[in-house]
Amino acid sequence: MRVAIITENFLPKLDGVTRTLARLLEHLQQQGHQVLVLGPESGMTRYAGAEIVGTLGLPLPFYPELKMNMFRPLFLQRLHDFRPDVIHLVDPVFLGATGLAVAHLMHVPFVSSYHTNLAKYCKHFGFAPLVEPAWSYMRFLHNQCALTFCPSPSTAARLREQGFSNLRIWPRGVDTTLFRPGKRDESLRAHWVGGGQKVVLLYVGRVSYEKNLRLLIEAYRDMDHGRCHLVIVGDGPASEEVRAALSGVPATFTGYLSGEALARAYASADVFAFPSETETFGQVVLEAMASGLPVVGVRAEGVCDLVTHEQTGLLLDRRQNERIAAYRSLLTRLVERQQERECFGAAAVIEAQRQSWSEAMERLLDGYREVIPANRTLLYAS
Numbered sequence: 001m002r003v004a005i006i007t008e009n010f011l012p013k014l015d016g017v018t019r020t021l022a023r024l025l026e027h028l029q030q031q032g033h034q035v036l037v038l039g040p041e042s043g044m045t046r047y048a049g050a051e052i053v054g055t056l057g058l059p060l061p062f063y064p065e066l067k068m069n070m071f072r073p074l075f076l077q078r079l080h081d082f083r084p085d086v087i088h089l090v091d092p093v094f095l096g097a098t099g100l101a102v103a104h105l106m107h108v109p110f111v112s113s114y115h116t117n118l119a120k121y122c123k124h125f126g127f128a129p130l131v132e133p134a135w136s137y138m139r140f141l142h143n144q145c146a147l148t149f150c151p152s153p154s155t156a157a158r159l160r161e162q163g164f165s166n167l168r169i170w171p172r173g174v175d176t177t178l179f180r181p182g183k184r185d186e187s188l189r190a191h192w193v194g195g196g197q198k199v200v201l202l203y204v205g206r207v208s209y210e211k212n213l214r215l216l217i218e219a220y221r222d223m224d225h226g227r228c229h230l231v232i233v234g235d236g237p238a239s240e241e242v243r244a245a246l247s248g249v250p251a252t253f254t255g256y257l258s259g260e261a262l263a264r265a266y267a268s269a270d271v272f273a274f275p276s277e278t279e280t281f282g283q284v285v286l287e288a289m290a291s292g293l294p295v296v297g298v299r300a301e302g303v304c305d306l307v308t309h310e311q312t313g314l315l316l317d318r319r320q321n322e323r324i325a326a327y328r329s330l331l332t333r334l335v336e337r338q339q340e341r342e343c344f345g346a347a348a349v350i351e352a353q354r355q356s357w358s359e360a361m362e363r364l365l366d367g368y369r370e371v372i373p374a375n376r377t378l379l380y381a382s
Helices: 016-030 073-082 095-106 118-124 128-142 153-161 186-193 213-221 239-245 259-268 283-290 323-336 338-352 357-371 374-381
Strands: 002-007 034-040 050-055 057-060 063-069 086-090 110-113 148-150 167-169 199-204 228-233 251-255 271-274 295-298 313-316
Touching: 002 016, 002 073, 002 095, 016 034, 016 050, 016 283, 016 357, 034 063, 034 073, 034 095, 050 073, 073 095, 086 095, 086 357, 095 110, 095 128, 110 357, 118 128, 148 153, 153 167, 167 357, 186 199, 186 228, 186 259, 199 213, 199 259, 199 283, 199 323, 213 228, 213 239, 213 323, 228 259, 239 251, 259 283, 271 283, 271 323, 283 295, 283 338, 295 323, 313 323, 313 338, 323 338
Parallel strands: 002 034, 002 086, 034 050, 086 110, 110 148, 148 167, 199 228, 199 271, 228 251, 271 295, 295 313
Antiparallel strands: 057 063
């Protein structure tokens, strides 16, 4: 197949979307497919055999790491020369909207994938009047596509409620050779907490308040710090505020980590504290589970598909009164109960091992094959 991918977001930015895209490109290369990627300027011209063509954009004022990307005339020329069999629009907003119009003009079948709950982000960043328009705009774009892939059953259910159609699940996987309990590093734990046997609570992700970090901060501030220590892996626009909020209590900030360093961080912790309610999947949750960590999260979209309450972790009910005290209670429970913590962690590893990147990517490729006209499909088969 000749696959053109038009994306609002790409490497070197590291998040669930870009890491999934990197995995997709690697899988397409392994399967012998040709790929063209049109997206924000990345400084790269190739990745996993795919041609990368970038464009400049204007940072969004409430989310500067994302940009309003411009569709360059060069994009149109490269699409014409590449002659794709299918066009994949990743989280279409600005660039993807133009890409959709181009796909119509080229009479090329196109699919989309939904990764980011833009409407919920509008609410978190103080733009509540834009929530319904955001849903309407996303519904308009995605419903023009032959198929819309989303990462989890709970997200699919939410999209159906909002009138999205032609939905398919494109699940995620985890590299269990990288993320595993055997990466535990006692010297790293000693660097974090010094001596003693403190329970390490770990958060991995973007340090921004749409991740509901206030819940974790306020819960942790009144915990017994003689028994636990918080480690935050990641960076983002709220980093300085979070550091200030935790200035009077023991906490370690590592900044962004990846690869082996990230794997050691997961495996060297004891509990994964993840309060986000804006996930469509929660890749870091799956990586933490593969590393043997029980999860203390919120019963929300994405996370609820990965974590089974009282089996692989504990989930706070979103309707719970006095949420800070309730979340603190869940964290404290696993700090105090080592046997339960270890039991949940062992069950988390077993669950994570069921999630294969190869199978996940083939689900997407099956969708590509489905929408490509029959005469082209027969050509590939021969």
